[in-house]
Amino acid sequence: MDAFKNWVARSGMGSILILALLIMVVFPLTMDIFRLNLVGKYLTYAFVAVGLVMLWGYGGILSLGQGVFFGLGGYMMAMFLKLEASDPEATKIQSTPGIPDFMDWNQLTELPIWWQPFHSFSFTVLAVVAVPMILAFIVSFAMFKRRVGGVYFAIITQAVALILTVLIIGQQGYTGGVNGITDLKTLMGWDIRDDSSKYVLYFVNAGLLIGVILLCRWIQMSKLGTLLLAMRDKEDRVRFSGYDVSMFKVFAFVLAAGISAIGGAMFTLQVGFMSPSFVGIVPSIEMVIFAAVGGRMSLVGAVYGALLVNFGKTYFSESAPDLWLFLMAALFIGVVLAFPNGLAGLYESHVKPWLSRRKSSPPAPSMEAPASSAHTPKTAPESSLPKGVQGQSA
Amino acid sequence: MSFDEIYNIALMQGFAGLSLFSVLLLMGLGLAIIFGQMGVINMAHGEFMTIGAYTIFLFSSLTETYAPGLMQAYFPVAIVFAFLIAFGFGWLTEWALIRHLYKRPLDTLLATWGLSLGMQQVFRSTFGPKEVSPTLPDWLMGSWAPSEGLDIPINGLFVLALTALVTGGVLLALYKSRWGLRVRATVANRPMANATGINTKRTDRLTFAIGCGIAGVAGAAFTTIGSTGPTSGSLYIVDAFLVVTFGGAASLLGTVASAFGIAQTQSISEFFLTGSMAKVLTLLLIVTILMIRPQGLFASKIRR
Numbered sequence: 001m002d003a004f005k006n007w008v009a010r011s012g013m014g015s016i017l018i019l020a021l022l023i024m025v026v027f028p029l030t031m032d033i034f035r036l037n038l039v040g041k042y043l044t045y046a047f048v049a050v051g052l053v054m055l056w057g058y059g060g061i062l063s064l065g066q067g068v069f070f071g072l073g074g075y076m077m078a079m080f081l082k083l084e085a086s087d088p089e090a091t092k093i094q095s096t097p098g099i100p101d102f103m104d105w106n107q108l109t110e111l112p113i114w115w116q117p118f119h120s121f122s123f124t125v126l127a128v129v130a131v132p133m134i135l136a137f138i139v140s141f142a143m144f145k146r147r148v149g150g151v152y153f154a155i156i157t158q159a160v161a162l163i164l165t166v167l168i169i170g171q172q173g174y175t176g177g178v179n180g181i182t183d184l185k186t187l188m189g190w191d192i193r194d195d196s197s198k199y200v201l202y203f204v205n206a207g208l209l210i211g212v213i214l215l216c217r218w219i220q221m222s223k224l225g226t227l228l229l230a231m232r233d234k235e236d237r238v239r240f241s242g243y244d245v246s247m248f249k250v251f252a253f254v255l256a257a258g259i260s261a262i263g264g265a266m267f268t269l270q271v272g273f274m275s276p277s278f279v280g281i282v283p284s285i286e287m288v289i290f291a292a293v294g295g296r297m298s299l300v301g302a303v304y305g306a307l308l309v310n311f312g313k314t315y316f317s318e319s320a321p322d323l324w325l326f327l328m329a330a331l332f333i334g335v336v337l338a339f340p341n342g343l344a345g346l347y348e349s350h351v352k353p354w355l356s357r358r359k360s361s362p363p364a365p366s367m368e369a370p371a372s373s374a375h376t377p378k379t380a381p382e383s384s385l386p387k388g389v390q391g392q393s394a
Numbered sequence: 395m396s397f398d399e400i401y402n403i404a405l406m407q408g409f410a411g412l413s414l415f416s417v418l419l420l421m422g423l424g425l426a427i428i429f430g431q432m433g434v435i436n437m438a439h440g441e442f443m444t445i446g447a448y449t450i451f452l453f454s455s456l457t458e459t460y461a462p463g464l465m466q467a468y469f470p471v472a473i474v475f476a477f478l479i480a481f482g483f484g485w486l487t488e489w490a491l492i493r494h495l496y497k498r499p500l501d502t503l504l505a506t507w508g509l510s511l512g513m514q515q516v517f518r519s520t521f522g523p524k525e526v527s528p529t530l531p532d533w534l535m536g537s538w539a540p541s542e543g544l545d546i547p548i549n550g551l552f553v554l555a556l557t558a559l560v561t562g563g564v565l566l567a568l569y570k571s572r573w574g575l576r577v578r579a580t581v582a583n584r585p586m587a588n589a590t591g592i593n594t595k596r597t598d599r600l601t602f603a604i605g606c607g608i609a610g611v612a613g614a615a616f617t618t619i620g621s622t623g624p625t626s627g628s629l630y631i632v633d634a635f636l637v638v639t640f641g642g643a644a645s646l647l648g649t650v651a652s653a654f655g656i657a658q659t660q661s662i663s664e665f666f667l668t669g670s671m672a673k674v675l676t677l678l679l680i681v682t683i684l685m686i687r688p689q690g691l692f693a694s695k696i697r698r
Contacts, residue, residue, distance in 0.1 A: 062500045142685035151435050151499050152688060155635050156681060162632050163677045170670025281632065285507055292504065325515035332508020336501045337494060 011221060015300045016213055023206045023303075033195045040202040040270045042310040043209055044070075047263025049290040049302035050209070051256030054216050056288070057296035058225065059252035060232030061149060064284050065157030066260050068164050069132040071279030073261030075168075076131065078181040078274040079115060080124040081192075085185040101183070106173030115174075121188055128265045129258050136257030137250060144246035144253075158281055165280040180275025184268070192269060205266045212259055213299045219255075220299075228252060289328075292335045295344025304343055402544045407665055413550040415657035416557035417619070419650060420612035421630050422637035423564055426649040428605035429638050431581050432598060434492055435503040438510035439634060440627025441517075442606045445483060446476035446613030447622035448521060454528030466531045473556075476614035477607040484606025488599045496598075510628065517624035525623035534618055549618040556615050560608060565646060567604075577601050581644065640680050642690030652691055656680065 008014055027039055048066050056062050088098040096109045103111070117123045139160060143153055168175045176182070184192070191197060219225050231238045231245055239245045268274045277283065286309075294305025309331070316324040339345055421443070428436050436442075453472035457464050491509065495502040534552055537545045568574035576597045579587040588594050616622070637656060641648030656676060663672040684690070 056500075062503070064503075139685075143688065146685075146688045148688040151433075151503065152639060152684075154435075154500065154503060155632075155639055156684060158632055159636055159677055159681050163674055163681070166670050166677070167674050170668065170674065282628075285504075288504065322515065322519060325511050325518075329508040329512030329515070332511065333491065333505045336498075336505040336508075337491075340501070 011217060012300070016210070016217065019213075019300050019303060020206075020210045023209070024203065028199070028202070033198055036202055037198050037270060038314070039307070040198075040205050041267065042307050043205055043303070044263040044267040044270065045287060045290055045310065046209060046303040046306035047212060047266070048260040048287040049294060049306045050212055050216060050299055051259035051263075052288060052291040053294075053296060053299050053302045054219070054228075054259075055252050055256035056291060057298075058220065058228040058232065059249060061249055061252060062154045062288070063157045063253065063256070064154045064281065064288065065161040066256065066287050067279045067281070067284035068157075068161050069136065069257040069260040070264035070267070070283075070287070071164065071168075071274070071276070072132045072135070073128045073264030074268040074274040074278065075175070075181065075264075076118065076124055076128050077265040077268040078184060079118040080121060081184040081187060081268065082181050083111075083115065083119055084188070085183060100176075100181070102176045102179070102181075103173055108173050112174055128261055132257045132261040133254045136254045140250045140253040141246075144249045147246070149249070158284070161279065161281050161284050165276050168276045168279065176275075178276060180273055180277075182273040182275075184272050187269065193272060198270065201266070201270050205270060208262060208266065209303065212262065213303070216255075216259075216299050224248070224251075289332060289335070291342075293331065293342050295342030295347075297341060298344030301342055301344035301347075308343075402541075405544060406546070407661065409546055409550065411658045411661035412554060413547075413619075414661055415654050416550075416554045417616065418633065418637050418657050419561060419653040420553070420557050420615055421609075421634040422641070422649045422653055423560060423646075424605040424608035424612065425634050425638045426641070426646055427564070427568075427577075427608065428602055429635070430644050430646070430649070431577055432601055432605075433499060434496070434602065435499055435506065436492075436602075436605075437503055437507040437631060438487070438513060438627075439606075439609055440629070440631040441510045441513040442480045442484065442609035442627070443613030443616065443630065444513070444517060444622060444624070444627040445480045446610030447617050447626070448517065448526075448613075449476040449479050449610065450614045450617045451521070451526050451528045451622060454530075458529055465529070466533065469531050469534070473611060473614045476610040478610075480610025480613070481603045481607035484603035484609075485599060487606070488602040492602060493595070493598065510631075514624045514628070521624070523624060525621040525626070527621040528617050530618060552618055553615045556611070560611055561650065564608065568646065573597075573600065636677070636680050640684060640690055642692035645690070645692040648690055648692030655691075 023039070023043065028036060031039065048070050052063070052066060082100045086098065086100045091097045091099070091101065091104070094101065094104040096104055099108065099111050117127070139156070140153075143149070143156060148156075168180075169178050171177075186192060192201065220228075227238065227243060227248055231243075231248060235245055264274075264278070267278070290306040290309050291302045292305070293309055294301030294303065312327065313324065316327060335342060341348070421439075424442070425436070425439055428434050428439070450469070450472045453468050453475065457468040487509065491505055492502060495505060530549075534549050537547045538551065539545050568577065576587070576592050576594075579590070579592055580594045580597050584594055587597075613622075613627070616626075620626075637653050638649055640656065641650070641652030659679060660672055660676045663675050666672075667675065
């Protein structure tokens with residue numbers, strides 16, 4: 001029994017369970033479907049934030065192009081849904097029936113070759129995860145093998161985000177341009193727009209998110225997680241110990257890309273469209289702030305960060321749009337200057353000591369020892385945190 | 395089409411490339427100092443350009459209302475003020491924000507991004523969400539036609555001249571002045587610079603402020619080409635960073651060379667492709683070259 005307790009405390013299973021209860025039980029019971037759908041949308045951003053915790057918090061690599069992978073995943077799902085929505089029957093008023101409407105408006109008379117495979121659902125699901133991962137591999141392999149990291153990597157990822165946005169907007173006939181891919185109706189004949197399917201999609205999304213968090217937690221607890229942390233703090237020592245540092249970094253980046261892409265695909269399914277405004281530089285940096293607010297070291301915190309910032313955004317941009325940007329600015333600066341560990345850091349430094357004081361004052365002091373030592377792998381010491389950036393010493 | 399016409403088109407196309415070159419170089423210069431020399435990522439750099447642009451707008455509308463007779467002369471004065479105001483804000487920013495974050499470059503990036511969001515909102519509340527453009531003096535309008543069928547816009551020439559002036563000034567200051575010596579010493583080896591009696595903290599602040607001031611001048615120059623809105627600065631920021639990174643971060647000559655290369659690539663490919671595809675092609679080229687040669691065109695020989 002004690003061993004089990006130890007394991008629960010060390011793995012942070014308790015906080016993951018609480019999160020699972022919150023999004024799988026509490027939210028669906030207390031919210032109507034409109035709000036729940038909104039929460040579902042925020043939770044798709046949480047995928048990106050969780051990926052960033054692995055990449056940035058653990059790996060020490062900051063990417064400003066996560067929107068690229070989110071967008072790729074979303075776009076590929078949207079392409080499949082769009083092809084299904086534009087069968088010859090539904091599009092017979094077009095001059096070329098059977099192709100998506102925006103292609104018809106742009107005088108295309110034939111479906112481009114690279115759209116063809118997206119008729120197949122299994123191909124789409126595979127591509128949603130695989131294509132962003134392959135792109136991430138190409139970008140990061142070239143960079144990390146040459147020991148480029150830190151701010152240079154951030155700038156390059158930003159440039160990639162810019163390229164993809166310009167490309168999507170410029171190639172209107174193939175991608176739907178600024179409007180993106182809209183009017184998505186069914187998934188293999190199943191209407192994704194009515195309320196019951198929105199419930200189903202919400203739960204699929206929440207389940208996937210919890211699954212991803214468990215996977216990441218498992219990686220963090222394995223030797224790989226320890227190595228990532230070690231690399232973040234003293235890259236050269238890990239290299240001198242005989243590890244191929246660059247491949248571990250590539251792994252972290254590819255993992256984060258895959259996770260973001262799942263989020264993007266679920267976004268398209270729940271919201272019903274995809275547009276370049278979720279791909280570019282601004283959304284990519286906003287996604288970083290979700291992870292930063294939640295705490296860059298905490299997987300669960302990233303989800304809360306994504307939820308909180310987005311609730312705030314929705315609330316303030318309705319009631320006081322002028323104030324929102326100032327608030328966002330304060331959030332960026334405050335998180336960096338005052339709370340570099342975000343919400344999770346505040347919890348660790350304030351709530352937890354208070355809880356354990358209350359718990360330990362009457363009987364069981366033996367409880368405390370495993371609980372406090374257990375969290376050492378999770379929270380890096382305060383002083384080592386700013387060092388997430390040693391990468392570009394070469 | 396006669397040979398003459400082709401020659402003229404080539405000349406004008408070349409000049410369009412030169413114009414873009416001067417724009418890119420002006421954007422990159424301030425960053426080359428802040429990012430290249432100090433290693434600070436200032437995502438609010440574009441907003442410092444916007445400060446300069448709004449300064450020109452403010453001066454032009456003030457002169458128009460209170461001293462219409464001086465309309466021909468306000469522009470140079472306004473440029474000086476654009477520098478000074480951006481310099482002042484840069485000084486403040488370094489004191490309030492940047493100096494706490496020198497050891498955490500990635501966090502600087504986030505904090506300055508936040509700063510840029512805040513500044514954009516300030517611009518929006520002060521000057522309104524619409525784009526504005528100042529009333530330019532007459533001598534900046536029109537075009538210069540040295541021969542039949544050849545039109546060269548004067549504002550382009552003006553920006554080109556200003557760029558040459560600022561670049562020359564920065565090069566001179568960096569390599570011939572005491573300040574430049576201190577900056578280079580601090581970049582090369584901070585503890586040693588400290589030990590020889592250089593106040594590196596003051597040098598940092600001055601350097602950051604000068605970089606911001608140059609951004610202000612760049613913004614001022616852009617008002618002769620296009621209009622200014624609250625978010626215009628953010629359109630330039632990625633390009634500016636790419637110019638500096640591509641050139642080799644610590645090399646000022648590299649910045650000049652990369653701005654030239656990027657501008658010519660873009661304007662030549664614009665002649666054959668659509669604007670957006672030309673941009674994609676240029677960016678792809680830059681990113682690919684940076685992947686193969688991450689240190690940029692001109693790598694510095696400093697051991698880090």
